[in-house]
Amino acid sequence: MAPKDRKPHVSRNPDLIRGVGKYSRSKMYHKRGLWAIKAKNGGTFPKHEKKAAEAAPAEKPPKFYPADDVKKPLVNKRKARPTKLRASITPGTVLIILAGRFKGKRVVFLKQLTSGLLLVTGPFKINGVPLRRVNQSYVIATSTKVDISGVNVEKFDDKYFGKKVEKKKKKGEGEFFEAEKEEKNTLPQDKKDDQKTVDAALIASIEAVPDLKSYLGARFSLKAGMKPHELVF
Amino acid sequence: MPFKRYVEIGRVALVNYGKDYGKLVVIVDVIDQNRALVDAPDMVRGQMNFKRLTLTDIKIDIKRVPNKKTLVAALEAADVKNKWESSSWGRKLIVQKKRASLNDFDRFKIMLAKIKKAGVVRQELSKLKKETTC
Numbered sequence A: 001m002a003p004k005d006r007k008p009h010v011s012r013n014p015d016l017i018r019g020v021g022k023y024s025r026s027k028m029y030h031k032r033g034l035w036a037i038k039a040k041n042g043g044t045f046p047k048h049e050k051k052a053a054e055a056a057p058a059e060k061p062p063k064f065y066p067a068d069d070v071k072k073p074l075v076n077k078r079k080a081r082p083t084k085l086r087a088s089i090t091p092g093t094v095l096i097i098l099a100g101r102f103k104g105k106r107v108v109f110l111k112q113l114t115s116g117l118l119l120v121t122g123p124f125k126i127n128g129v130p131l132r133r134v135n136q137s138y139v140i141a142t143s144t145k146v147d148i149s150g151v152n153v154e155k156f157d158d159k160y161f162g163k164k165v166e167k168k169k170k171k172g173e174g175e176f177f178e179a180e181k182e183e184k185n186t187l188p189q190d191k192k193d194d195q196k197t198v199d200a201a202l203i204a205s206i207e208a209v210p211d212l213k214s215y216l217g218a219r220f221s222l223k224a225g226m227k228p229h230e231l232v233f
Numbered sequence B: 001m002p003f004k005r006y007v008e009i010g011r012v013a014l015v016n017y018g019k020d021y022g023k024l025v026v027i028v029d030v031i032d033q034n035r036a037l038v039d040a041p042d043m044v045r046g047q048m049n050f051k052r053l054t055l056t057d058i059k060i061d062i063k064r065v066p067n068k069k070t071l072v073a074a075l076e077a078a079d080v081k082n083k084w085e086s087s088s089w090g091r092k093l094i095v096q097k098k099r100a101s102l103n104d105f106d107r108f109k110i111m112l113a114k115i116k117k118a119g120v121v122r123q124e125l126s127k128l129k130k131e132t133t134c
Helices: A025-032 A034-040 A174-185 A189-207 A212-217 B068-078 B080-086 B088-100 B104-133
Strands: A015-017 A093-097 A106-112 A118-121 A132-134 A139-145 B011-015 B024-030 B035-040 B043-049 B053-059
Touching: A025 A034, A093 A118, A093 B104, A106 A189, A106 A212, A118 A189, A139 B104, A189 A212, A212 B104, B024 B043, B024 B053, B024 B068, B053 B080, B068 B080, B080 B088
Parallel strands: none
Antiparallel strands: A093 A106, A093 A139, A106 A118, A118 A132, B011 B024, B011 B053, B024 B035, B035 B043
16 A cells, blocks of 8 residues: 555654653544544544455365364474574685584685585685585684685585485395495586586686685694684684 | 883873773873873773873873863874884784784785795805805
């Protein structure tokens, strides 16, 4: 009903103290001009017609009534959302991974996936970290940013990183098993190509900054005299 | 052996404890044996215990409890800021602050620079050593 540009309405009844307004009900009635609206409308407040209630579709009586009352579960209106991203983590931030195989590695943040995990890449050529998911809690965000505008990360999502579902094969004897295992251990070529395309643009913008490439290639570690609670990252 | 820095009106001091830690303030009046009235261009004039102050060598020329305007003018005239920042004490504090605010990337760059410098020094040293032993 209201045009879109309406300013939020300020109350006509200033607070004396929280919970106590300056004007009484009758004064407020007068201030709001309800008497003028009524006068314009011939003594009563303008109404719209009620919409005719639609006849509810006829429900069939249930076939089965449980013997004891069944409790209804409580209403849950929560929506599933990805984890709240720390303000210090923006696309292009250099992160320090703190746990896992790549602990201490400095890595470039690409985007947050719908599961909440962070999509991250070494780049692979620089420090051996491939396109990978990492949890926000196991990461220190530095204030160094890399220009990420040339990189397209639209196609990566959680399914890309999920475990491949194996087709069930008949249980074979020893030889068959080994042959199958060897096939699965290599990365499919399209994943390697994805890594290359993502890294190509990134490496170009990394080489534009002096020393950044060797910075990303080096691991982070605490040395003597470094107090983590006093360090600025 | 005798004292060189006295508590007097116009003495510039460094606050070493409390909310205004690290600020330079001017002693503007002495309240009693333990407290001084202290003022600085960016703070409200207030009392401070002498234990919270460390006296510096700098002294400015003011009368007891000047206006803020007069105080600021006197600080400008004596060029306190530059004197402080060029003194070795002042320079040390600036370096400490800079070190504390270093980024992880900055620390990495400094490490590379230190290694480079050490390499150059070692080369020169080895050259000199060669000359003397030969």
